[in-house]
Amino acid sequence: MKHRQTLVLALLLIAGTSAATAQGLLGGQVTGNIQLDGQISRRDSVIGSEDVPQKLLSNARADILYTNGDFSAGLRYEGYLGPMLGFRPDYQGQGIANYFVSYKTQNFAITAGHFYEQFGNGMALRAYEDRYLGIDNALRGINVMYRPFRGIILKGVIGQQRYFWESRGLVRGADAEVSLNDLITPWSEAKTRITLGGSFVSKYEDNSEVILSDIPGFKLNLPRNVATTAFRMDLAHGGFGLQAEYAFKGKDPNDLNNYTYHKGEVLWLSASYSQKGFSANIQAKRVDNMGFRSVRTEAYKEMLYINYTPAISKQHTYAFLSMYPYATQSMGEMGLQADVMYKFKKETLLGGAYGTDLHINASLIKALDTTQIGGIGTDGYTSTFFGTGDTYYGDLSVEIAKKLSSKVKIAATYGYVVFNPIIEGHAGDLHHNHVLVGDLTWKMNKKNSLRFEAEWMGSDSKYDAAVDDKRCGDWIMGLLEYNFAGKWFVSVSDQYAYNDGVGNYYNLSVGYTQGATRLQVGYGKQREGIICIGGVCRNVPASNGLTFSLTTSF
Amino acid sequence: MKKGILTLAALLLATVAMAQNAKFPGNVTLKSLDGKSVESSVIENGGQPMIISFWATWCKPCNTELDAIKEVYEEWQQETGVKLVAISIDDARSASRVKPWVNGKDWPYEVYLDQNKDLARAMNVGADVPYTFIVNGKGEIVWQHKGYQPGNEEELIEAVKEALK
Numbered sequence: 001m002k003h004r005q006t007l008v009l010a011l012l013l014i015a016g017t018s019a020a021t022a023q024g025l026l027g028g029q030v031t032g033n034i035q036l037d038g039q040i041s042r043r044d045s046v047i048g049s050e051d052v053p054q055k056l057l058s059n060a061r062a063d064i065l066y067t068n069g070d071f072s073a074g075l076r077y078e079g080y081l082g083p084m085l086g087f088r089p090d091y092q093g094q095g096i097a098n099y100f101v102s103y104k105t106q107n108f109a110i111t112a113g114h115f116y117e118q119f120g121n122g123m124a125l126r127a128y129e130d131r132y133l134g135i136d137n138a139l140r141g142i143n144v145m146y147r148p149f150r151g152i153i154l155k156g157v158i159g160q161q162r163y164f165w166e167s168r169g170l171v172r173g174a175d176a177e178v179s180l181n182d183l184i185t186p187w188s189e190a191k192t193r194i195t196l197g198g199s200f201v202s203k204y205e206d207n208s209e210v211i212l213s214d215i216p217g218f219k220l221n222l223p224r225n226v227a228t229t230a231f232r233m234d235l236a237h238g239g240f241g242l243q244a245e246y247a248f249k250g251k252d253p254n255d256l257n258n259y260t261y262h263k264g265e266v267l268w269l270s271a272s273y274s275q276k277g278f279s280a281n282i283q284a285k286r287v288d289n290m291g292f293r294s295v296r297t298e299a300y301k302e303m304l305y306i307n308y309t310p311a312i313s314k315q316h317t318y319a320f321l322s323m324y325p326y327a328t329q330s331m332g333e334m335g336l337q338a339d340v341m342y343k344f345k346k347e348t349l350l351g352g353a354y355g356t357d358l359h360i361n362a363s364l365i366k367a368l369d370t371t372q373i374g375g376i377g378t379d380g381y382t383s384t385f386f387g388t389g390d391t392y393y394g395d396l397s398v399e400i401a402k403k404l405s406s407k408v409k410i411a412a413t414y415g416y417v418v419f420n421p422i423i424e425g426h427a428g429d430l431h432h433n434h435v436l437v438g439d440l441t442w443k444m445n446k447k448n449s450l451r452f453e454a455e456w457m458g459s460d461s462k463y464d465a466a467v468d469d470k471r472c473g474d475w476i477m478g479l480l481e482y483n484f485a486g487k488w489f490v491s492v493s494d495q496y497a498y499n500d501g502v503g504n505y506y507n508l509s510v511g512y513t514q515g516a517t518r519l520q521v522g523y524g525k526q527r528e529g530i531i532c533i534g535g536v537c538r539n540v541p542a543s544n545g546l547t548f549s550l551t552t553s554f
Numbered sequence: 555m556k557k558g559i560l561t562l563a564a565l566l567l568a569t570v571a572m573a574q575n576a577k578f579p580g581n582v583t584l585k586s587l588d589g590k591s592v593e594s595s596v597i598e599n600g601g602q603p604m605i606i607s608f609w610a611t612w613c614k615p616c617n618t619e620l621d622a623i624k625e626v627y628e629e630w631q632q633e634t635g636v637k638l639v640a641i642s643i644d645d646a647r648s649a650s651r652v653k654p655w656v657n658g659k660d661w662p663y664e665v666y667l668d669q670n671k672d673l674a675r676a677m678n679v680g681a682d683v684p685y686t687f688i689v690n691g692k693g694e695i696v697w698q699h700k701g702y703q704p705g706n707e708e709e710l711i712e713a714v715k716e717a718l719k
Contacts, residue, residue: 029576029577031576031677031678032678033678033679033680035680035681063675063678065675065676065678067576067577067579067676070581072676104581105581106581106593106595109581116670116671116672116675117670118646118669118670121646121649122645122646123646126646128645128670128671130681131681132681145583153583153591177591179590179591181590182590193588193589193590195588195589195590195591234588234589235589236587236588236589236653239657241589241650241653241654243589243650270650272650272651272653272654273654274653274654274656274657274658275657276657276660277657277658277660278657278658279654279655279657279658280654281650281651281654283650308645308646310645310646310647311647312647314612314648315611315612315647315648316612317612317613317614339651339654341654341655341658341659342658343658343659343660357659441618441704443704443705446705446708447705448705449703449704449705483703483704483705485705486703486705486706486708486709489703513699513700513701513703515697515698515699515700516698516699516700517700518682518700518701551680551682551700553678553679553680553698553700554678
């Protein structure tokens with residue numbers, strides 16, 4: 001049935017396209033993008049890359065988009081002929097993974113098929129995709145948007161979530177957003193801009209499965225419908241900004257919360273002030289039992305999420321600073337994050353001839369203060385609103401960036417990271433890491449440039465084979481990158497554990513870019529994480545061997 | 555198998571239709587830095603060319619590119635009338651930091667948030683940033699480039715001049 005629908009849609013698309021082409025396109029157009037990633041991997045127990053019986057693994061996809069005025073339609077081919085490392089084996093296979101038709105005008109829009117959507121910051125609903133992490137919880141169903149009058153936007157969604165090659169669960173949601181400055185005419189020119197919003201999202205699930213309570217002799221009375229309600233506000237006044245979102249969820253016993261009946265809530269606040277050359281931002285968040293997923297028994301931790309509770313700590317990009325990435329503990333956490341940027345002006349003592357940039361960031365995330373009251377079938381625990389427990393994560397970073405001459409730019413960073421291995425599910429002591437980074441770019445002439453990066457990390461953690469955390473110990477790293485004529489790049493890098501650790505991650509990468517087409521080939525050992533080389537940033541899984549990536553858009 | 559063939563057919567047709575320049579999509583909803591929903595049709599430059607640059611706060615090469623263009627931006631504007639519009643793909647994790655970031659960096663650009671990546675999808679940006687487009691005075695996408703390496707801005711301004719012709 002699914003196949004037939006896809007076929008009909010594809011035929012319609014092709015018929016539409018051919019008609020359009022034949023008649024001078026009628027204003028219609030076809031665009032798209034294609035991506036092929038592959039790896040020839042060798043097993044390496046030291047860095048944690050697995051054995052690959054088929055030798056070559058590849059992920060491929062092609063998005064085709066047809067647009068004609070207010071109408072558009074699209075489909076996406078995906079092929080995982082041996083899914084790449086870091087991807088669930090359930091992706092194995094190929095076919096049309098995503099298709100939709102959409103009609104959209106200024107005041108009304110409707111999409112049928114797969115769609116991505118976000119209400120507010122996503123704390124009640126966020127259907128999104130991160131292709132490098134193997135996350136795609138696109139909804140398949142109907143998405144409607146309507147503006148009854150200026151200043152009000154209403155949205156409604158109903159659909160099932162993508163689960164590898166099928167769709168699961170049932171999600172219904174509605175959202176309203178009001179821009180007071182647009183709605184109330186006398187306020188239209190006011191300096192204070194206020195936007196308010198609210199959402200209601202509900203999931204439905206059959207409750208025929210039997211889950212036994214920890215209280216002997218009882219089975220769980222599972223709710224068929226579970227709802228999350230959210231309210232948000234965005235206030236701006238000149239350089240000041242204040243944003244807030246609060247969401248709460250009904251009783252939702254599921255695999256994440258050990259089938260307990262504790263209600264969920266999340267509160268997120270962000271305040272900022274900025275002016276030319278200076279900015280400060282502070283964020284606070286409290287999350288309690290907010291894992292909202294469409295199938296209660298789902299065992300894969302990243303799948304079937306309906307909502308999104310963002311981590312508030314800074315997303316670092318230098319290798320050693322991002323070695324311990326923080327992920328929100330949706331079961332409960334409390335966090336604070338602050339960010340200050342300052343530009344020392346030109347022709348001042350610290351500014352020099354070109355000015356100097358200073359960026360300071362700090363965050364601290366702790367567990368909630370909870371008291372256990374029972375297991376499966378009970379309320380699980382109680383928590384106090386302002387109480388905190390163990391430290392999950394903390395960081396401090398100071399970065400100074402300076403242009404020395406028209407050709408040379410340098411940046412120096414000091415970072416401090418505290419990390420609790422419990423957030424990745426291992427017991428153990430906190431890791432305390434100090435990181436130093438030096439980064440130099442030398443633009444030799446209009447077409448050629450050289451970049452050099454050196455990093456050091458000193459840690460109180462020691463490698464322990466029983467836990468097998470390959471990030472422990474003291475590390476040094478060097479990276480040299482040569483960009484040639486704005487088209488080619490070559491980079492070599494090495495990360496080496498010189499004390500209390502294991503591993504030697506060497507990598508050689510070569511890339512070529514021509515307009516929208518880019519080919520990159522690498523050889524060596526790669527950690528998982530965000531890698532920015534040759535002028536592009538992407539998230540990559542751990543690998544060992546040859547990797548290649550080809551992307552193009554048309 | 556059937557699906558594979560269909561995809562191939564669609565691809566072939568795509569190449570046929572490629573000859574015409576794609577239009578900059580005007581019906582995508584973005585957010586302004588004040589938190590208000592706006593249609594992408596508000597992005598225009600009165601018949602002059604525009605540079606559309608997709609970026610994120612956590613993306614180093616994106617920041618390097620926008621910093622580098624800042625230094626020559628006035629010159630570019632006087633010479634060609636071009637306007638740069640920066641589209642942030644930061645998600646909820648860092649979206650609230652975009653406005654202070656832009657002010658702190660003192661960037662002279664018009665900036666919008668594309669948290670749900672609707673515009674990025676409509677323009678086939680894929681998953682990697684930076685990604686830069688030139689839209690000519692008629693609203694057609696005439697040039698695109700993925701990534702930033704020092705010196706790429708020279709190529710960019712040449713392409714803007716080309717788009718004026």
